[in-house]
Amino acid sequence: MDNLLMEIIERNRNLVRNGKVADYIPALGKANPEDIGVCVADLEGNIYKAGKYNKKFTIQSISKVIGLMLALIDNGQDRVFEKVGYEGTDEPFNTLYKLDLPHVFKPANPMINSGAIITTSLVKGNGEEKFERILALIRKIADNPSIDYNHEVYMSEKSTGHKNRAMGYMMKSMGLINGDVESILDCYFKQCSIEVDAVDLSKIGAFIANNCKGLDAYGKIDREKLTSILVGIMSTCGMYNFSSRYAVEVGIPSKSGVGGGIMGVVKSKMGIGVYGPALDENGNSSVGYGIMKDLSRELKLNLF
Amino acid sequence: MDNLLMEIIERNRNLVRNGKVADYIPALGKANPEDIGVCVADLEGNIYKAGKYNKKFTIQSISKVIGLMLALIDNGQDRVFEKVGYEGTDEPFNTLYKLDLPHVFKPANPMINSGAIITTSLVKGNGEEKFERILALIRKIADNPSIDYNHEVYMSEKSTGHKNRAMGYMMKSMGLINGDVESILDCYFKQCSIEVDAVDLSKIGAFIANNCKGLDAYGKIDREKLTSILVGIMSTCGMYNFSSRYAVEVGIPSKSGVGGGIMGVVKSKMGIGVYGPALDENGNSSVGYGIMKDLSRELKLNLF
Amino acid sequence: MDNLLMEIIERNRNLVRNGKVADYIPALGKANPEDIGVCVADLEGNIYKAGKYNKKFTIQSISKVIGLMLALIDNGQDRVFEKVGYEGTDEPFNTLYKLDLPHVFKPANPMINSGAIITTSLVKGNGEEKFERILALIRKIADNPSIDYNHEVYMSEKSTGHKNRAMGYMMKSMGLINGDVESILDCYFKQCSIEVDAVDLSKIGAFIANNCKGLDAYGKIDREKLTSILVGIMSTCGMYNFSSRYAVEVGIPSKSGVGGGIMGVVKSKMGIGVYGPALDENGNSSVGYGIMKDLSRELKLNLF
Amino acid sequence: MDNLLMEIIERNRNLVRNGKVADYIPALGKANPEDIGVCVADLEGNIYKAGKYNKKFTIQSISKVIGLMLALIDNGQDRVFEKVGYEGTDEPFNTLYKLDLPHVFKPANPMINSGAIITTSLVKGNGEEKFERILALIRKIADNPSIDYNHEVYMSEKSTGHKNRAMGYMMKSMGLINGDVESILDCYFKQCSIEVDAVDLSKIGAFIANNCKGLDAYGKIDREKLTSILVGIMSTCGMYNFSSRYAVEVGIPSKSGVGGGIMGVVKSKMGIGVYGPALDENGNSSVGYGIMKDLSRELKLNLF
Incomplete structure (x- = not known):
């Protein structure tokens, strides 16, 4: 093999x-x-x-699977999918425009950025705790306690991630996000930077x-x-x-x-x-x- | 059972x-x-x-599977998917608008109406022959030579199918459809009316x-x-x-x-x-x- | 001067x-x-x-002004603008996609193609009569009875105007157009071909x-x-x-x-x-x- | 009178x-x-x-006229309209989606929110200075030195203006905005709150x-x-x-x-x-x- x-x-x-x-x-x-x-x-x-x-x-983006997993564990299927859809999409991962069309009420699915920001927002925990729980879950299911995030990548994502920020505030204005957008994005940028x-x-x-x-x-x-x-x-x-x-x-x-x-x-x-x-x-x-x-x-x- | x-x-x-x-x-x-x-x-x-x-x-719409099958048999994978995509979509079956966005060059997939009209257009045969080949394929794979279409449903679809007609002409204007739009739609309406x-x-x-x-x-x-x-x-x-x-x-x-x-x-x-x-x-x-x-x-x- | x-x-x-x-x-x-x-x-x-x-x-497209004029004369302001808007648009003259968005119920204005097809449809007259009335109005207001349409241009517009045809059928499916789409487009292509x-x-x-x-x-x-x-x-x-x-x-x-x-x-x-x-x-x-x-x-x- | x-x-x-x-x-x-x-x-x-x-x-939104005026005074017509269009739109004042369509490179015009955020960003001045220059211009042209902003309205706009924030970050990601988005929005919320x-x-x-x-x-x-x-x-x-x-x-x-x-x-x-x-x-x-x-x-x- x-x-x-x-x-x-x-x-x-x-x-x-x-x-x-x-x-x-x-x-x-x-x-x-x-x-x-x-x-x-x-x-x-x-x-x-x-x-x-x-x-x-x-x-x-592979962290989106972990984010979804923990959001489901913390909230159950129904509460997660109130705020994000189960629909495939013919748009790229960083698409935003549909959220502003009047017949659209949530991101298409949890594998595009907007949907993944939703699942991150649904993971329980305040401030750092949210990320720590995601990290702990990855360590557990990969059976590797040494997994951690790359600080340089995280800082770069954070300083350039304006389109993700736009999505976050858009979804805040739609009532899909509770809590502080910057702090949720901070967790999202960190989870994406896990090595x-x-x-x-x-x-x-x-x-x-x-x-x-x-x-x-x-x-x-x-x-x-x-x-x-x-x-x-x-x-x-x-x-x-x-x-x-x-x-x-x-x-x-x-x-x-x-x-x-x-x-x-x-x-x-x-x-x-x-x-x-x-x-x-x-x-x-x-x-x-x-x-x-x-x-x-x-x-x-x-x-x- | x-x-x-x-x-x-x-x-x-x-x-x-x-x-x-x-x-x-x-x-x-x-x-x-x-x-x-x-x-x-x-x-x-x-x-x-x-x-x-x-x-x-x-x-x-289940006929869309047969239409795709015959289009693939007649043209091969590459030539079919030049004109229709392999992308899931978060839009309904009769969506049209994306075809008019400048970054979109073909229907998302062969299971929405626009994509299915493309596969019908790719089935070989002139006039009635196109439909007859679809009908023959269904009869064969269902092992039921008595299958036929419902004339009343066909006539009704034909007389009310203006949105499908809009899709057909839109794709004609995009260069995705060869041949006469009305005649392709006629075949499409018939295939949908198969009982x-x-x-x-x-x-x-x-x-x-x-x-x-x-x-x-x-x-x-x-x-x-x-x-x-x-x-x-x-x-x-x-x-x-x-x-x-x-x-x-x-x-x-x-x-x-x-x-x-x-x-x-x-x-x-x-x-x-x-x-x-x-x-x-x-x-x-x-x-x-x-x-x-x-x-x-x-x-x-x-x-x- | x-x-x-x-x-x-x-x-x-x-x-x-x-x-x-x-x-x-x-x-x-x-x-x-x-x-x-x-x-x-x-x-x-x-x-x-x-x-x-x-x-x-x-x-x-300058004929769109005449088409609007005659539609207004024939129907009055309210009935015309039930079926076409008074909104400027940042889209080109042949835009179609918005008509398929769920919050849009009519073309933005009578100066884009879709809106002009509506006003042509609202001009009174059956078959040739519709166009003859438009031609008569242009002759009158230009004070030039020799004005006529160019048959070659008309035939070319008619044989290539698939996107206009798509708009026509789309609006038919939206309930905005009464009467036969091809016959209305025929009049539209002729009015555009007036010399x-x-x-x-x-x-x-x-x-x-x-x-x-x-x-x-x-x-x-x-x-x-x-x-x-x-x-x-x-x-x-x-x-x-x-x-x-x-x-x-x-x-x-x-x-x-x-x-x-x-x-x-x-x-x-x-x-x-x-x-x-x-x-x-x-x-x-x-x-x-x-x-x-x-x-x-x-x-x-x-x-x- | x-x-x-x-x-x-x-x-x-x-x-x-x-x-x-x-x-x-x-x-x-x-x-x-x-x-x-x-x-x-x-x-x-x-x-x-x-x-x-x-x-x-x-x-x-009437402040958008003043914002445009000062942006033009500070930058000239060409530099302003590099970043915002002169196009009417059939979308509401707070529309965002077009900015995410691949053929759109700037807001339609300076009278919708996204376009006005651009003109505010182009007004010269750091931090508070930007707003002070807008306020000074309004006082001058209204010939009323007592004009000021309403602090309560400003604070409310700031705390609820998430869709404007989404636009700001979207345009930042498009390269249309230099400088800090929050600080530009702060000025924008203040200018809207002028009494x-x-x-x-x-x-x-x-x-x-x-x-x-x-x-x-x-x-x-x-x-x-x-x-x-x-x-x-x-x-x-x-x-x-x-x-x-x-x-x-x-x-x-x-x-x-x-x-x-x-x-x-x-x-x-x-x-x-x-x-x-x-x-x-x-x-x-x-x-x-x-x-x-x-x-x-x-x-x-x-x-x-």
């Missing part, structure tokens, strides 16, 4: 050329597009890995694939339902407006981030973590997409 | 009250909301059924679930790929802008129509046909949704 | 380079961008002219500037009101989404057409007709705009 | 019933809808007034009607041009998306505010100030509109 992973990496390495490292903040622009890693974690606890699987990168590697992602994926087992400390949870929500939403919205094409070509519920990561969930089987910082025009890792496509075919993981 | 199906029907009968029979044309308004049927066809050829499984209704029952739908679903086996007469086809496209698109776009929520709650790739039908595909296992003409606010059968939810839970069919 | 007009033409001749002759249909593309004409008609019946003032060109010269435009402008005097044959009309509507709408919407800038720089209520004409109305003083077929990016005559600016300054006509 | 004004007030008093006092902040909701005042200031220095002409109210009466408004109107004479202290200014810009923009955009209808019915370039004021400019003749806090559905004073209509007819002021 490790050999297969290495082979798949090499087969897709040339896709680096189809992408470009995110550079809207300097800290991201420093990533090396040739750093490619992959890790598969099955539900028996086996870990298969290849390439730069232990290269750290920021989790970025992980491909191994961490694969373990988070495996945790979800295993029906979110191991959350006893969080009280009574309908784990089946929690998992269906997370995986169903990842499947239809996880790869931004490329989600539907990705469903066709890969067929593994996944979530990507502009840090270059992709996390895949194969229910009852495995979690997958991929890293490749060059991004295609949809903001997904270009190499990562190729690797997921090959993994899906080689291991017959396509759901569709 | 037949008992289970009957029980599920009865359990969901009260959902009739949450819906309303489509009445934009008189022929549809005559449907009896209490006529509820369900049929499951497995890949061994067994048929399980309950209720008004042999009640005829118009296939409406089926729940048994037909379950067999069409089973055909797709069986990797579209049996298309030899159509030449060399990558059946795996064809199936992934159909099922992937149904999963992310098949229930209109309710698709993502439906993925969470049901997790069976499905397509609905305003005639009251829902067709489900459980890959390598079975096809499902449900009928219940009362529609919820998303245009999906209200009872049908409840039945699909129960079937998914009882038979453990949720992919997510 | 004739000398001043000639001088102003020469001063602005180089603006030809800032524009491009419309070429969406071949007949328009044949126009010579160096053909520039201007004519001023005062209310005493004096005519001042220079350049190619008797060069014929199609009236195009005039700068002298004709100046006389139409003078007619309006003179409070629409001379419509006795049309029955009892509140001429003050009719004039205020026409001039107020021209002032705020007549130059497409350039109207507000034009108000600042020129300050003469005007209407332009892609045939290269601009008609100006200086109330109680004069009408102005300008011709220059090279169009700027807003679809207005580039030379015509320069000439109007100079005329406004030299003759102190700026209202603002 | 004073009698005519009183008569016009009484004639329109019943229009109070067609409107509603703005109540998005408590301080505005306290206004008495029966307090109606009007004042006309001609260019010879005569002042005619009637009703509650000395009732103080907040200037609100005036109908007399002040009439004098500001008369100042503009008199070609902005008296700005020598501000350096060399093309006063003709400055005036054309202000009046041209008021004429096409000053009454929000009602501007075009208002042009037809009143024909006096005007600007309204949700405080209940309307300021009219009759070039080379007079300024008009009207107060009536009940607002119609477009956010314009319902009584004020009626009064302006009657004034226009009685004094023959309609430009169109």
